[in-house]
Every structure is written in structure tokens, then in C-alpha cells.
Amino acid sequence: MRVLESGNKKVILLGNEAVVRGALEAGVEFATTFPGTPASEIGNTFYKIAKDVGIYFEYSVNEKVAIETAAGAAFSGLKSIVAFKHFGLNVASDTFMPIVYLQASPMVIAVADDPSCWSSAQSEQDSRWYAEIAKIPMIEPSDPQETKDFTKLAFEMSEKYKTPVFLRLTTRVSHTKMPVELDEIKSKSKKGRFQRDWERFNNLPPHILELKRMVLEKLEKIREEVSEKLGYLNRIEEGSDNIGIITSGVSYHYVKEACKKFGVNPSILKISMANPEPKKMIAEFIKDKDVVLVVEELDDYLERKVKLVVKEFNIQKEIHGKDSITGVGELRVEHVINALQKIYNISRFDFSLRKEKYKNIEVPKRFPTFCPGCPHRSTYYAFKVAMEELGLRREDVVIGGDIGCYMLAINPPYQLADFIIDMGAGLGVSHGIAKSVENQKVVAFIGDGTFYHAGMPQLLNARFNNSNLITVVLDNSYTAMTGQQPNPGSDVNAMGEKVGGVKIEEIAKAFGYKNVAVINPYNLKEAIEVFRKALASNEQWVIVSRAECRLAMVRRLMSKDLKIPKFYVANQVEECKEKLMKIGCPAIQMDENGNVYIDQDLCWGCGLCFQVCPQAVRAKVEK
Amino acid sequence: MNEKNVIINGVGGQGILTLLDLLANAAMLQGYEVKTAEVHGLSQRYGALETHLRFGEKINSSLVMEGDADSIISLEPLEALRVVKYASKKTVYLINTFKIAPISLTIEMKKYPELSFIEERLKRFTSNIIWVDASNKVKEITGNTIATNIYMAGFAIGYGLLEISPGNFENAIRERFAGKDAIIGQNLNVFRRGVEDGKSKRG
Numbered sequence: 001m002r003v004l005e006s007g008n009k010k011v012i013l014l015g016n017e018a019v020v021r022g023a024l025e026a027g028v029e030f031a032t033t034f035p036g037t038p039a040s041e042i043g044n045t046f047y048k049i050a051k052d053v054g055i056y057f058e059y060s061v062n063e064k065v066a067i068e069t070a071a072g073a074a075f076s077g078l079k080s081i082v083a084f085k086h087f088g089l090n091v092a093s094d095t096f097m098p099i100v101y102l103q104a105s106p107m108v109i110a111v112a113d114d115p116s117c118w119s120s121a122q123s124e125q126d127s128r129w130y131a132e133i134a135k136i137p138m139i140e141p142s143d144p145q146e147t148k149d150f151t152k153l154a155f156e157m158s159e160k161y162k163t164p165v166f167l168r169l170t171t172r173v174s175h176t177k178m179p180v181e182l183d184e185i186k187s188k189s190k191k192g193r194f195q196r197d198w199e200r201f202n203n204l205p206p207h208i209l210e211l212k213r214m215v216l217e218k219l220e221k222i223r224e225e226v227s228e229k230l231g232y233l234n235r236i237e238e239g240s241d242n243i244g245i246i247t248s249g250v251s252y253h254y255v256k257e258a259c260k261k262f263g264v265n266p267s268i269l270k271i272s273m274a275n276p277e278p279k280k281m282i283a284e285f286i287k288d289k290d291v292v293l294v295v296e297e298l299d300d301y302l303e304r305k306v307k308l309v310v311k312e313f314n315i316q317k318e319i320h321g322k323d324s325i326t327g328v329g330e331l332r333v334e335h336v337i338n339a340l341q342k343i344y345n346i347s348r349f350d351f352s353l354r355k356e357k358y359k360n361i362e363v364p365k366r367f368p369t370f371c372p373g374c375p376h377r378s379t380y381y382a383f384k385v386a387m388e389e390l391g392l393r394r395e396d397v398v399i400g401g402d403i404g405c406y407m408l409a410i411n412p413p414y415q416l417a418d419f420i421i422d423m424g425a426g427l428g429v430s431h432g433i434a435k436s437v438e439n440q441k442v443v444a445f446i447g448d449g450t451f452y453h454a455g456m457p458q459l460l461n462a463r464f465n466n467s468n469l470i471t472v473v474l475d476n477s478y479t480a481m482t483g484q485q486p487n488p489g490s491d492v493n494a495m496g497e498k499v500g501g502v503k504i505e506e507i508a509k510a511f512g513y514k515n516v517a518v519i520n521p522y523n524l525k526e527a528i529e530v531f532r533k534a535l536a537s538n539e540q541w542v543i544v545s546r547a548e549c550r551l552a553m554v555r556r557l558m559s560k561d562l563k564i565p566k567f568y569v570a571n572q573v574e575e576c577k578e579k580l581m582k583i584g585c586p587a588i589q590m591d592e593n594g595n596v597y598i599d600q601d602l603c604w605g606c607g608l609c610f611q612v613c614p615q616a617v618r619a620k621v622e623k
Numbered sequence: 624m625n626e627k628n629v630i631i632n633g634v635g636g637q638g639i640l641t642l643l644d645l646l647a648n649a650a651m652l653q654g655y656e657v658k659t660a661e662v663h664g665l666s667q668r669y670g671a672l673e674t675h676l677r678f679g680e681k682i683n684s685s686l687v688m689e690g691d692a693d694s695i696i697s698l699e700p701l702e703a704l705r706v707v708k709y710a711s712k713k714t715v716y717l718i719n720t721f722k723i724a725p726i727s728l729t730i731e732m733k734k735y736p737e738l739s740f741i742e743e744r745l746k747r748f749t750s751n752i753i754w755v756d757a758s759n760k761v762k763e764i765t766g767n768t769i770a771t772n773i774y775m776a777g778f779a780i781g782y783g784l785l786e787i788s789p790g791n792f793e794n795a796i797r798e799r800f801a802g803k804d805a806i807i808g809q810n811l812n813v814f815r816r817g818v819e820d821g822k823s824k825r826g
Binding site: 178361 | 660671682727
């Protein structure tokens with residue numbers, strides 16, 4: 001494994017792998033996560049190597065639990081790291097704030113934002129603002145090499161200043177690969193010891209205010225000793241004209257690239273620690289410039305800080321930022337070139353002209369869909385049939401969706417999710433709707449990973465406050481969308497301990513639900529029957545639709561050289577053609593003569609097509 | 624060498640991220656600075672997948688600029704069209720002929736466009752379009768289409784698009800699949816066929 005290569009080597013690493021390597025070089029002993037893209041590979045990499053290195057790693061139930069667990073390790077004297085995506089920080093925020101006061105260290109909190117929302121519904125969140133609220137020092141690397149170096153540095157800082165450190169990543173840092181120079185790994189197995197210390201942990205009023213004072217003083221100390229230290233985290237590259245560019249994170253590379261392409265040489269202030277920001281360095285940088293442009297992705301976080309420095313130091317300068325560079329979506333070199341053209345008042349590139357040329361070329365959409373054989377497709381198929389058989393109109397059934405593979409049900413051909421908000425909210429909001437409407441059925445779909453993560457309080461609430469919500473839990477035994485990570489439904493945890501999976505139907509029963517059913521989605525008839533019963537009643541239901549993630553199953557079979565079952569179209573039955581195509585399985589296709597066929601490389605043998613059209617489809621029997 | 628700006632794309636599940644990693648490693652072994660970017664969300668679920676590969680003496684951004692691709696390696700014909708904004712006169716397109724119909728077409732029982740329809744549109748941007756019968760070739764060699772990605776790399780290198788030596792790519796294969804000798808053997812075999820075919824296409 002590249003991430004475990006010995007020092008003095010150069011290997012290609014993904015930004016997220018570089019976080020792990022940096023932590024290992026710093027001597028990390030304890031790592032936690034809840035998977036979420038673009039941060040998923042941090043946990044996945046720890047998962048692969050933790051046992052070999054001798055350190056502890058867990059997939060926690062959610063991000064709040066993950067940060068608490070990592071803080072517990074830090075309080076016990078172990079070097080800990082927790083990683084999640086930006087929305088994870090929302091979930092973890094309740095703990096994120098107080099552990100800064102309580103000096104959880106050495107501890108690094110790695111958070112990956114997702115400009116352009118490549119893997120994120122919800123919102124295009126800029127997590128840098130959290131650094132302000134929590135008063136935590138924040139470090140932003142621009143590429144995998146810096147990610148490795150800065151992660152290591154973050155641990156050193158955390159230890160020295162007795163504060164957790166916020167390592168802020170973005171998709172383009174997390175999901176970029178480049179050769180990274182390695183140093184030696186220091187991590188090894190270690191047990192800690194918790195020291196009682198009420199002076200430190202006393203966050204009751206009025207002492208809490210003393211803690212706050214201490215945190216603020218610490219930030220000022222870090223500002224002087226780290227942030228203002230020229231050439232350390234924050235650095236200046238002198239240019240040859242009077243234009244100044246202030247930038248951070250991956251935007252730095254877009255600035256460099258744009259200047260090269262555009263043929264200009266402004267001075268660049270690269271800020272890798274924007275909290276606490278280097279006020280004096282910024283003032284000094286701006287002083288002799290004619291115009292200053294702040295280049296950053298998402299919000300005007302840095303720009304506001306620069307504008308405050310301008311006020312505080314009473315400098316009269318023209319500061320540009322979000323008036324020239326979009327605050328929506330991921331930045332690209334093109335955006336920076338456009339801003340430079342404005343500032344230098346020279347026009348060399350016309351991207352809008354290009355856009356005119358390609359924008360009218362229509363390409364059929366290729367939206368993501370369930371894998372061939374996915375149990376979710378069967379569950380939604382059964383649900384749709386049950387609705388139709390009962391004569392329920394689509395508008396009379398409210399369907400709450402949630403975060404996970406099954407959110408793909410929002411796409412055609414199923415379109416069986418009316419809203420997707422955030423993890424667990426499908427259940428919570430659906431309960432609210434159920435309490436508000438009459439003559440509408442309310443159904444909430446949630447996956448097993450999301451159910452454990454943030455669905456249990458909602459399920460309990462719906463039971464206690466008595467709504468006639470139908471909850472369908474799609475249980476495929478993994479947190480599948482982010483890469484089949486184990487969750488409390490799995491038999492074995494991340495450290496390989498056989499712990500026994502928790503059954504969701506047992507939780508529902510313990511909560512007091514009377515109508516609890518478990519269905520096998522691959523048994524279409526039975527699944528339809530249960531959905532019919534639930535939809536026809538006016539009662540609370542919990543239906544667990546259980547079948548293993550097909551992708552995981554197929555991978556397991558392939559690794560053992562076992563055959564995957566296959567189906568094929570034996571008869572071109574006219575009335576079946578549309579029915580088969582409308583299943584929306586990637587393996588079911590139509591040839592140039594209008595004949596339906598099943599691609600044998602893609603078929604993963606769930607048999608849904610066979611149950612839909614037994615007169616057309618046959619199982620392939622291997623000789 | 625001037626920097627190389629390469630787009631590699633196709634459909635999630637076609638081994639594009641593996642191909643990207645192998646080429647990045649090979650470029651590093653060749654002595655270049657290299658960066659890759661994976662522009663994707665839920666690509667494993669049969670979505671469109673776009674990746675960027677840049678290498679040369681000094682590389683900052685991992686993303687290729689619009690119109691700035693030296694080559695575009697598309698593992699699926701429709702997907703070639705989806706990334707046309709990166710193409711300009713200088714761009715060489717290498718496109719696998721193997722069609723994967725998107726769900727948006729199949730559920731509406733609509734036909735997949737003809738390759739000539741795709742080519743006509745690509746030609747508005749560049750005249751250098753090379754169709755490669757990669758998946759079918761690979762199926763002949765190995766019995767399935769899994770190693771299409773490796774064949775495409777071989778073809779691109781054999782054709783001289785990337786200025787990476789076959790030996791360095793072979794070493795990247797050996798590193799990536801270390802311990803799995805059968806897979807290494809098969810991939811080297813497919814890769815070499817790709818190199819040969821790329822060379823003979825070049826003439």
C-alpha cells in the first residue's frame with residue numbers, strides 16, 4: 001500500500017490519503033469517522049491500514065459520536081483525528097464548540113467541503129465560518145503534498161498550543177492525486193490514561209467565561225507565532241507589478257495557472273491559515289499595491305477579513321473579490337482569467353464565445369441509477385405496484401426521501417421521493433407532514449446507515465407523538481453509497497471484532513411499534529402484499545426491506561471466483577418490452593431492431609425482470 | 624515537453640479511476656510533475672464520469688481548461704460528446720466504440736444516437752477523431768470487456784499521444800496490482816496489444 005511506503009520516497013497519493021499519511025507521520029494513535037464524500041477515503045484508508053499499523057479506528061454511528069470518540073481519545077492522551085464531510089460538521093457542531101474550550105489535544109478535525117456539490121445535496125456550505133464560531137485555528141492545504149505536510153503540522157500545533165486544529169479540505173484537494181514526498185511513519189499502538197483535572201474540565205458558569213478568555217488569548221498567540229510568521233503557513237510570492245492577489249486553498253493553483261496562461265506576474269499572498277488571519281502580513285502586503293483581488297472558492301470569507309484589515313490599518317485600497325469571482329460552484333482557472341482580464345483591463349480569452357459553440361450540443365442525460373440487481377430497485381418497484389393496485393394517485397401519497405443510494409429513486413423511472421433534506425430529516429419531516437394533512441398517505445424511506453445515524457430519534461418521536469407514518473427502512477447491511485462501510489447492522493466492526501449486527505425491526509419493536517414487517521425485496525409478490533397492507537391501513541408501520549447490497553455481494557463472489565447468476569430474454573413478448581425497459585436496469589437494453597436483451601456482462605442476477613415478465617425472461621443455467 | 628492536458632472519461636464502472644491512477648504513476652516514473660482530478664459524484668452508479676490528467680515540468684491546477692485538452696480519451700461514445708467543451712483544433716479524440724445506453728434513453732425506449740451523429744458534432748471542434756474498437760478487441764483477448772481501460776491506455780501510448788513510455792506504464796501496472804500475478808499478466812497482454820494497434824494506426 002502506497003500510504004504505508006517507507007520515508008524518503010515519492011508516491012502518488014489522493015488528497016484524502018495524504019491526510020492519513022500526514023497523521024501517521026505525526027504519530028496518530030486513534031482515528032474515527034462517519035463516511036461522507038468528498039471525505040470518505042480518509043476513513044476508508046484508515047480502515048485498510050489501522051490494524052497493520054496497530055492504531056485504533058472506528059466507523060462511528062454518526063459525526064457527533066465520531067468527534068466525541070476522538071475527543072475522548074485526546075482527553076486520554078492519544079493523538080486523535082476525526083474526519084467527515086462538511087454536513088458532518090453540522091451534526092458534530094454541538095461537540096465541536098465546547099471541546100475547543102476544553103483543550104482537546106492533540107486532535108485534528110478534518111472537514112471536506114464540496115464546492116459544486118458533486119456529492120452533496122442539502123446546500124453548498126462553506127465550513128470556514130465554523131472556525132469563527134468555534135474559535136479554532138484552521139489550516140487549508142492546496143494540494144496533496146501540502147495536505148500531508150499540513151496534517152502533520154496541525155498535530156504539532158495542536159500539541160503545542162493545546163487546542164484541536166481544524167484541517168479544512170475541499171473536493172479538489174481531497175480528490176486530486178499527485179506524487180507526495182514521504183517521511184517516516186511514527187504511529188504505533190498506544191494506550192492512554194485519563195487525568196482528572198477539574199480546572200481544565202470545569203465549563204460551568206462562571207468558570208466557562210475564564211475558558212473563553214483563555215481561548216481568545218490562545219488565538220492571539222497563534223496569530224503572532226504561527227499565522228504572522230512569513231513563509232511558514234502564510235507566504236508571499238513577490239511579483240513584478242502593482243497588483244496583489246490574496247488567495248487560499250486550491251484557488252492558489254488556479255491563480256498560478258491563470259497568471260501563467262494570461263502572461264502576468266502579480267504578487268501573491270497565499271494564506272493557509274485564515275483563522276486566526278495574519279492581519280499585519282495582509283496590511284503589509286496591501287500597502288504598496290494599486291489593486292487587490294481576493295480569489296477564494298464559495299463565500300467571501302477571506303475577503304471580509306481583508307476588508308476589516310483595510311479598515312483597522314486605515315489603508316485606502318481597492319479590494320476586489322466576489323464582485324469579480326463567482327461564489328457559486330467550484331472555481332476554475334477560467335474564472336480567475338476572467339477576473340484578471342477585468343483587473344488588468346486586457347482581453348485575451350473569450351470563454352463566452354466557446355460556450356456559444358458548445359452549449360447547444362445536446363447530450364442525453366446519464367443520471368446515476370441503481371446498480372444492476374440493486375435491492376432498492378426491487379423495493380421501489382414493489383411499492384409502486386402496491387400503490388397502483390390500491391388505486392392510490394401519486395399526489396395522494398407523500399414520500400419522504402433521505403440520504404444514501406436510495407435517493408436515486410428521485411430520478412426516473414421511479415420518482416418516488418418528494419424531497420431530500422438531510423440525514424434523518426426524511427423521517428422527521430414526514431412525521432410533521434403526517435400530523436398536518438388528512439386524506440394523504442405519508443411514507444418515509446430511509447437506509448440502514450442513515451437510520452442508525454439520525455433516524456432513531458425521529459422514529460421514536462413518530463411513535464410517541466402518534467402519527468400514522470409508514471417508515472420503510474432499506475437495509476442492505478452497509479453504508480453503501482460511500483463505499484460499503486460497516487455500520488451497526490453489520491456483524492463485524494472496523495477493527496474486525498465480531499460484535500453481532502443490531503436488527504432494525506427489534507429497535508422498532510422496542511420503541512413500541514405494533515406493525516413491524518420484514519420483507520425480502522427480491523420476493524416481489526410478498527413485498528407488494530406487505531406494502532398494500534400498510535398503505536391500506538391507517539396505522540403506523542415500520543417495514544424493513546432487507547437484502548445485501550448487490551455490489552458488495554457480487555464483489556465477494558468475484559473475489560472467490562464464484563459465478564454470478566444471470567437472466568436473459570428468451571422470448572420477444574410485445575407487451576413485455578416496455579415493462580422490461582421501464583424497470584430502469586442498466587443491464588436491460590434494446591438493440592437496433594427493437595428487441596429487448598439483457599447485457600450478460602452487466603446482469604447481476606436479481607431476477608426482478610423475471611418476476612415482472614416471466615413469459616419473456618429466463619434464468620441462465622450454467623452447465 | 625510541453626505540458627499535457629488530458630481528459631479521460633466514460634461511465635462509472637468502466638475502470639476510469641484505475642486508468643487515471645496508472646497514467647499518473649507512469650507520468651511520475653517518466654519524470655514529470657503530475658496532477659489528476661476526479662470530477663464525479665455518484666459515478667459508481669452508472670453516472671457520467673470525467674477525470675483530468677495534467678503532466679509536464681510544472682503543474683499547478685489539476686483541472687484542464689476549456690478548449691485546452693491535448694487529448695480526450697473517452698471510453699464511451701456519448702460521453703465523448705459530453706466533454707466536448709475541452710476540445711479545440713489541437714485536440715485528438717480517442718473514443719471507444721462500445722455503447723452503453725443511458726437509462727434516460729432506455730426507459731423512454733429511445734434509440735442511442737449513431738456514431739456518425741456524434742462524430743458530426745465533435746468535428747465542429749476538432750478534426751482529429753479516432754474511433755477505437757477497444758471493448759470488442761478486449762473481449763476477444765480476455766473474454767470480457769473489463770480491461771478496456773488498459774487497452775485504451777496502450778492505444779494512446781502506442782499512437783504517441785502521451786509521451787509516456789510503454790515500460791513506465793507496465794511498471795505502473797505491476798505496482799498497482801502487486802501480488803496478483805494473473806491480473807498483471809492479463810493487463811500487460813492487453814496493454815501491449817493496445818500499444819501495437821495504436822502504433823499501426825499511426826502508421
